[in-house]
Amino acid sequence: MARIVLDDLAHSYRPHPAGPDDYALKRIDTVWEDGGAYALLGPSGCGKTTLLNIISGLLIPSQGRVLYDETDVTRLPPEKRNIAQVFQFPVLYDTMTVRENLSFPLRNRGVSPSDTATRVMEVAQALDLVAVLDAKASGLSADAKQKISLGRGLVRSDVAAILFDEPLTVIDPHLKWQLRRKLKEIHDRFKLTLIYVTHDQVEAMTFADQVVVMYDGEIVQIGTPQDLFENPEHTFVGYFIGSPGMNLLPVTMDGEAALTGSSRIPLTPALAGKARAAAAAGAKLELGIRPMYLGLEDAGVDYGVAARINLVEDQGDCRIVTVSMGDVTVKARVPEGRAIPSQEARAVFPPEWTRIFADGRLLK
Amino acid sequence: MEKWDDNKAWFLVLPVFLVVAFSAIIPLMTVVNYSVQDIMAPGQGIFVGPEWYREVLHDPRLHEAFLRQLIYSFTVLAIEIPLGIAVALTLPSKGWKVSACLVLLALPLLIPWNVVGTIWVVFSRPDIGLAGVTINELLGIPYNYTADPMDSWLTVVIMDIWHWTPLVVLLCYAGLQAIPEAYYQAAKIDGASRWAVFRFIQLPKMRGVLMIAVLLRFMDSFMIYTEPFVLTGGGPGNSTTFLSQFLTKMAIGQFDLGPAAAFSLIYFLVILLLSYIFYTVITNLGKGVAK
Structure with missing residues (x-):
């Protein structure tokens, strides 16, 4: 012992x-x-x-x-x-x-x-x-x-x-x-x-x-x-953990939101503050979200980010959806039984599950 | 599945049958043919049945040569196998030294057999040979391999050890290199002694290559001909006349083709039998121990 x-x-x-x-x-x-x-x-x-x-x-x-x-x-x-x-x-x-x-x-x-x-x-x-x-x-x-x-x-x-x-x-x-x-x-x-x-x-x-x-x-x-x-x-x-792994997108800060290409992803005010400070110090920022927390809604809703559905893979208990937002692609894990928009959609990043990494390290 | 009535597949084995027939069975059958006939002149033979077998088996000179051969083979095996293992265990396992050692060790194996005999003639001669002179003059021990049966025996055995131990070393070394590092690590953690590592890891893992080494060395030494022929010519007297040499004398020296053929077949069966015994014993060795 x-x-x-x-x-x-x-x-x-x-x-x-x-x-x-x-x-x-x-x-x-x-x-x-x-x-x-x-x-x-x-x-x-x-x-x-x-x-x-x-x-x-x-x-x-x-x-x-x-x-x-x-x-x-x-x-x-x-x-x-x-x-x-x-x-x-x-x-x-x-x-x-x-x-x-x-x-x-x-x-x-x-x-x-x-x-x-x-x-x-x-x-x-x-x-x-x-x-x-x-x-x-x-x-x-x-x-x-x-x-x-x-x-x-x-x-x-x-x-x-x-x-x-x-x-x-x-x-x-x-x-x-x-x-x-x-x-x-x-x-x-x-x-x-x-x-x-x-x-x-x-x-x-x-x-x-x-x-x-x-x-x-x-x-x-x-x-x-x-x-x-x-x-x-x-x-x-x-x-490395999770299948598929976390979506990671290179972002820049714009006020309370993270920008990737032309898409604005809102963050909690506290996290946005830290991210701005890290960016000001010259760190490279990445936004991370687990596929299971990434939401997909119909194109008609007025929140989220414009996205296009590329591929749906059925894994039995869930479906893995590959989505492109401008020139980045992300994956979403949609439970069986929930509808998936056919072509155009809105990708929703819930602020409580959205993480920001500065030079690879999590901002807390 | 439906059973196939067509047996054409047998034709696919035909080439093997042909090769084996021409390489082994037909030559062997000519020997069988000779062994049951008394050959007067080419094309003139009388069928004598098992006569030659009876004669050969009762020949006291053959009994002596057979006993001599057995003692020789077992002496050589008893020295070369342990020595080969011991040398293989002391060889380095990595770095440039490996190649250096392996090349040095392999040298005797690359020398033609009659040259090996000649080298040892020159080396052992009591008047000019390095070993002969050293033993006689510097050590003061009377040594003459052409006159003293004991000396000639020793010389033939040492020559064989010099010539063939490297083969055993190379085989054992290959066997040792194939043991994964984890075995040694596990043994360390289990607190095993050096002897236990040898006894319970290295020796069992070398069993396969050791079997090959024992079989090869047994068969080769049991059929040894060239080196003693060059070195001692079977003498002094008949003291180093082994079976092959005995056979050659009978067949070519005396042209007793019938008895020589009968003896060849007996010789072949003896080697087959002894090799089979070795094989069975070694394969069952590991299984017997733990029971």
């Missing part, structure tokens, strides 16, 4: 990094609470795995410290830290049985055979592996193998955190949710800190209490799934 403190971390794979572009991890300074379920979410190459390997001790960061509670573990090798890791594909000792696989970390640490047996049985029960304990591990299905990898972490009573590096990549879709639920169960039962790396937002959102979104070597936002959806602090979060 431990709280994990990442104190001013940065890492470069080059021996003599010259500029910020040489860093795989730019500057990470954050605290992960004991017993939390965290998901590290981001596109490929954003530094998630690098960060994970630094926490597990497989990599030593170029700068900064890693603390477990109060102990500095930055330079400790993985076996000296109390962590376990589950990799992208199942890592098993092929020649051993499931029982031997699960006992292996304990045997290496000199735990007595009777304690080992008790502990292995307990973990096997939690993971539904009792029936296959004496089978060869190599003959099992991918999801059972991943459970064994997880079990090798759980058997150690001293484990502070379990790290997952995209553990469901090789699992059949219909088993994914089962395994994910198992993980939740394990989390509630063993009260461990879980850190879960993934590029799949659905996986991250359903697994974690707190989602850590990474982009280009930096943490851009840590928050609950709802937070990330409603208040993305960075245009990347807005675009």
Whole structure:
């Protein structure tokens, strides 16, 4: 059990990094609470795995410290830290049985055979592996193998955190949710800190209490799934979370409204004030709105922005409508059963759901 | 689905049948033909049935050569396989050193076999050879591979090790390189010792390439001919006369084509049988352990 403190971390794979572009991890300074379920979410190459390997001790960061509670573990090798890791594909000792696989970390640490047996049985029960304990591990299905990898972490009573590096990549879709639920169960039962790396937002959102979104070597936002959806602090979060992602339009300010091309989009007075100040300071402004909050009305109404319907895609429970306003296009998510104007329409931006980003950062 | 009465598909396999027939079955059948006849002159043979087989199987010189061959092959395997694994484990895994090591290691494999024999003749001669002179003069140990059976045995075995261990190393190295990094990381996290990493990760993952290495080395060493022929000529006495050489002496030296043909077939079956045993044992090895 431990709280994990990442104190001013940065890492470069080059021996003599010259500029910020040489860093795989730019500057990470954050605290992960004991017993939390965290998901590290981001596109490929954003530094998630690098960060994970630094926490597990497989990599030593170029700068900064890693603390477990109060102990500095930055330079400790993985076996000296109390962590376990589950990799992208199942890592098993092929020649051993499931029982031997699960006992292996304990045997290496000199735990007595009777304690080992008790502990292995307990973990096997939690993971539904009792029936296959004496089978060869190599003959099992991918999801059972991943459970064994997880079990090798759980058997150690001293484990502070379990790290997952995209553990469901090789699992059949219909088993994914089962395994994910198992993980939740394990989390509630063993009260461990879980850190879960993934590029799949659905996986991250359903697994974690707190989602850590990474982009280009930096943490851009840590928050609950709802937070990330409603208040993305960075245009990347807005675009990456949600399907389709947030509409982002480059805008300039004109009084209380944002201008894109010839379209005027009204803002709340408070937000308009901040946006004007940011624009005056030279920041590039973008307006963001989630497709589900963008309204579409008949051309006859006297509010909203003139728009033209380009494409309607039916997704079963809703329709995704592509709309052009002058030379920009936006997407709207219209629930099933609501009428969609045929050609000409008015796009409505409710001020309470309209966000302004200055140089990529949310204005609050 | 409706069953197809037309069996034209068999014609598609015909080319393979032809190739196998001309490359293996027909040549083999001429040997079978010889093995049941007494050949007086070309075109003049008398059918003798299993006579040659009976004679060959009861030949005490053949029994000796067979035993010698078995000892030789097992000695060579027992040294080359562990040595090859050990060398492969110490090789670097990245950087320019990899290419350097691999090229150096592969050199003996590129040398024609009779040249290998000649190199070792020159190397081992007690009067002028580097090794021969060093052992005799500097170390003071009497060594003469042309006169002492023990010395000639040692020389032939060491020559084979020099010549063929690199093959085992290359195969094992390829097997080791194919192990994903995550296995080593997981082992670290599990607190595994260096030995446990070898025993539970590297060795099991190398099983496939090791099987190839064992089979290749077994078959090749069991059929070894050129190098001992050049180095010792089978001597002193018959002490390094292995099966191939015995066969050649019989067939070409004495023109006993019938017995030689019978012996060839027995030889072929023995290699087939032993290779099959190796294959079965190694494939089942992993399954047996955990039971």
